[in-house]
Amino acid sequence: MPDMMKALIQLQDGYSNTQTGPTVDDLSPYLAYQDHPVPTPGDGQALIKVHLASVNPSDIHFIKGEYGQPRIKGMPAGFEAVGEVVAGDTPLIGQRVSCYARGSGTWAEYALADISGLIPCRPDLAEPDAAGQLVNPLTAIAMFDLVKDSGADSFILNAAGSQLGKFLIALGRDQGIKPIAVVRRAAQAQVLRDLGAAEVIVTGDGNGLNQAKSILKTLKPLILLDAVGDQFTADLFFAMPKYARWVNYGKLSTEPPQLTQLGQLIFQHKVIEGFWLTQWMQHVAPERIAAAFGEIQERFVSGKWTTDVAGITPLSEAMDKLPALLEQPDGKAFIDPRK
């Protein structure tokens, strides 16, 4: 084991109290490509030699100080990866696992993760699928439980062209619950229809809300899965039927939505709430999580889910290349620390 490694090290501490969304033009205020000591696993922790790390919106929120946990200056960033277990008190040593970093992040040659959270990967699971099998797939599975529990035979989601959006649409398609997909650009509509969206609402054209109202009246979804948090989302929510729940899990828009129909919370029993995977994992039965990963890997291997790869940047070039990869309209960015 080497003493030192390359990593993208955080330059900031704590929270920024800004709300600028999960985009970034320039990483240099937040990160630096540096030499860093290979971390030592503590009790219950494993050291992972990272094969491929994924880049999620939550990572960008995090490095900008806009996520639900504080930054720690001097530590590597990056939540998620696939890699090999190389140290720690676990029989998984030498195995390929998906992991969620704890303490020392995955945008590095080595990362730390809790042993209890390591997910062994089937040999036939592709590296990009394995690198991204925690955050988006588990969020999709967990939020789709809300959709199933709603009893409605449709649901509505925005940012539907995102990786997570596509996973949700495929779940709806496969389980017979009609996905109503909200996207910004008309160009995204056909791909989502082909994937299984029953309806596609385009917010960019001026008639999106009227189109949505008519669709909502017919299909009567009760769950709105929202990664945007803008006024259009609030307007959608107020156009949904009685007992609708607005489940916010991201903030792509910087607009603060107005509650123009607050009385619907009283008279139509509507609720506005959030979803956070970290919180869900702390409260759900462990067997639900285990079952979810069986389902997730099966879905990837059988082709029911596809990871769209926007691009893979070597760790050494990530400072320059990541912002452009994040601007790709489709697909997910990855970091390869072996290059």
Place this chain on the structure above:
Amino acid sequence: MPDMMKALIQLQDGYSNTQTGPTVDDLSPYLAYQDHPVPTPGDGQALIKVHLASVNPSDIHFIKGEYGQPRIKGMPAGFEAVGEVVAGDTPLIGQRVSCYARGSGTWAEYALADISGLIPCRPDLAEPDAAGQLVNPLTAIAMFDLVKDSGADSFILNAAGSQLGKFLIALGRDQGIKPIAVVRRAAQAQVLRDLGAAEVIVTGDGNGLNQAKSILKTLKPLILLDAVGDQFTADLFFAMPKYARWVNYGKLSTEPPQLTQLGQLIFQHKVIEGFWLTQWMQHVAPERIAAAFGEIQERFVSGKWTTDVAGITPLSEAMDKLPALLEQPDGKAFIDPRK
């Protein structure tokens, strides 16, 4: 039984789609004092000879078409009253009961109510207490259940000088859960402190929010009982600790609040919801309602709760006198159809 009676008859149908709040300068667009046939009870209904009818914010929302059920043109208004059961298939004939009107309202000499919802009144229960023992007291008891379930040793409420607000403060005082009272005018503060408010926040002075933030940090309430629905309320909610619930049950303000910290719903597990007594009664165990009325009457008779009477107008003069009574800063308006 006479054939005809006097009543305040609704002039409008359905919903208005406005949101102008529970105030009214002139009742004449909505109501007329008219002769009307004495209604005939249907299956499961009783006819009540009204002694005293109460006027709640929900009545004003209703006649203006801003409540959770549609207006019916040509029918008497008024939800709540005390009176004598004079017809219907019930052993309560001849008894004094509190009632909630169904079909034909209480701002009339006679009203219809479901037999299953009649509340027999103790002889020592004063008429104004009996006239108003359903809407406000039951709402207070039901929402205070949320406060108790929160596990916090404080809660926060606005419109705290209202009749319902005072009931909630007294419940907190008697059950050892500190009420944090939000009011518009400094003049209301001392009365609420004397009643049992642990803290009083005055929104009218410019420093209300800073004062609130420091109080919320110390007392850590988890339930915000909101009858106002303005930006100050939203700001309060976002200053509350993790797991806070914003429970909206009224809309005194016409301002649409902005969700400036939507991420707190994700990372701090906060929830925005409504409370509607009608909905609560449909879903709560019947024995909880029965127990609540025992508690309500005991509280009034023992002096733990007091009905503040702004004034009682004869039914014949209500069109002119009610708007002024509703402007009184303290106390509740009543209508006496026997005058």
